[in-house]
Amino acid sequence: MMDFSPAFDLELQLEGFNGPLDLLLHLVRKQKMAISDIAIAPITEQYAEYLKRMEELNLDIAGDYFVMASTLMLMKAKSLIPREKESFEEMREDLIFQLEEYEKIVAQAAELQKLHREAVRSFPRVYKEKIEKAEREFKVGENAIFLLVEHYARVIERRKALRPILIKPKPYTMKDVLSLLFGVFRKRKSTRFSSLTHQRERGFVVYLFVSVLELVREGSLKVTQTDTFSEIILQRRGVFTEEKQQQLIARFE
Amino acid sequence: MDGDFKATVEALIFAADSPVSVEKIAKILEADMELVRAAVAELTTDYVPRGINLFELAGGYRFLTSRRFYPMVLKMKDTDRSLSLSQAAFETLAIVAYRQPVTSQEIAAMRGVQSVSSILRNLQTLELVRIAGRKDVIGRPMLYRTTPKFLELFGLYSLDELPSLEEIGVNEL
Known part of the structure; x- marks a missing residue:
């Protein structure tokens, strides 16, 4: 079973996973195992335990995590049935391949981040300072003029709605x-x-x-x-x- | 080299809003590409000690402030061109960058999730990723590629400059 002693890094990791493969990779590394040596039964248990803990903390868990959980459980079940051995080995190979590929992606993503951090250290003559981020939704293409009119109309409507209506008391009854x-x-x-x-x-x-x-x-x-x-x-x-x-x-x- | 020719090349690169290619400069100046390349090489050397450097980016050349002075320029500009992308978005971008052209389904499978369409849409809005045709399989799913802007914001001249797995330090099996 998994070690849930206070030293366990659950608290730190909850928000940090980028998907089921990320969580799985984390569990494999914790075991100090090579991906190719992955032991399905214990990993399945640890994975399920993780999801349970996350649920207990009322964390929103994406459906993707449950899909992986059921795949793992299916594999574990197959591993116990002798005539399913071949099918189990196949699934295990697939998972190992997927994890190894994912490990590369994580490394490449980290490399891209590094490149980007370095590249933005130089500034062009002009650039759309903060607008680039804040006004992301106002991205127009060929129908620019229609969008512009639409947005303008919306602004006007909003202004109208905001304008207070004065209710003057009538001087007569x-x-x-x-x-x-x-x-x-x-x-x-x-x-x-x-x-x-x-x-x-x-x-x-x-x-x-x-x-x-x-x-x-x-x-x-x-x-x-x-x-x-x-x-x-x-x-x-x-x-x-x-x-x-x-x-x-x-x-x- | 004719000093005026070099200065003209300098003017063209300075006036552009995005990296300009040697081909484009040669066409505008009706000059030989080799001549332009030589001018660019000299300009690059000229600018090394300056506050502005000539960068090779996205298949062209662009003047940018020297990276050495980043802290001081940032003080004035308040913000740099950093993208605020999630880890998941960087993973998605890495898949597109290294394995392009690639479909949305292929990316999702590699990341072990059901869908990456909202991340892809965001990357498209940021002009980092674009649709580049359809894959010739059932359903004809759209294929995604990175854009010149991606190269520019990641300091690359071409996709060939993406660091290999060996360079990153991951053992290819």
Whole structure:
């Protein structure tokens, strides 16, 4: 079994693996084994133990690790069945080849890193300083102009969304509007809608219109209009008694 | 050598945004390639003691600041051209660089993972890797190669300059 003493480097290694082969290579090296001498059964156990520990720590484990785990377990199972010996040897050879190839890749990747670190020690006359990294997504090709327009539209939209909407308190209430209507109809039987809205702002007109509709529904006003957008004539159908006025006002509060 | 000819070559290389090849310079100046090569060789020597050196990169030549003065220039520029790539991305890049042309599936198999497509996309966006045709097998998967920019950012003149496994110190079996 694996040594899980405090000296074990689990903590340090958890984030550090770049895939199942990396983990496997690490386990082989820990055993101070040559890759070609890999012993499948113990490695399978250690590998599974590693995954279990990672799960216990609630670490996200990529599916790739489980694929390798099942391959290893299949190999281990085959190794125990005499008539599967050939198939097992084949799988083991494949794994050894894969690990050896991977070991080369790791070395080559490290070499590339070294070359890169050295190459960036010299600067060109100009280069897109930080933009190169931060604006990676804004990479355009042939359809550059469309993308540009799209991005521009998005910026505008965002600005619009960010712009605060000012809500000014209205200097009048529904009660005020109703009182005005009652005042008008105290003196006369009918009036034109436009005479009430003259020089009034839109909010007031809306309030007035809503009150008129309410009075029509309730039966105390009659409204006529001959054409779309033509003058609206308001006619009183009864007398607005004090009691009735209070009743109507209460309805809007 | 005609001093003006050398100076013209110098001007062309300085004005370019990426490495310029001897062929290109020869074509522009309507001069013999050998002559251009000689001018470049002299310029390289001339610039050795300077703050700017002439580098052989990606099949051409480019003026860059001398590596010796990296710390001081960095102080002014705040950032160099370092790529912020993960270990997995470097492995993927190494596979493409050393085994090109190669398919996405081949890379994934070598790394023992199911897919490397997002890493490849990132490397393409960084212009380090490009699609170079399709493999003539079922499904006709795309083949990937490294770009001139890769050579430039890794200080290489050509892919032949990639260090061999013996040079890196891994025993080829």
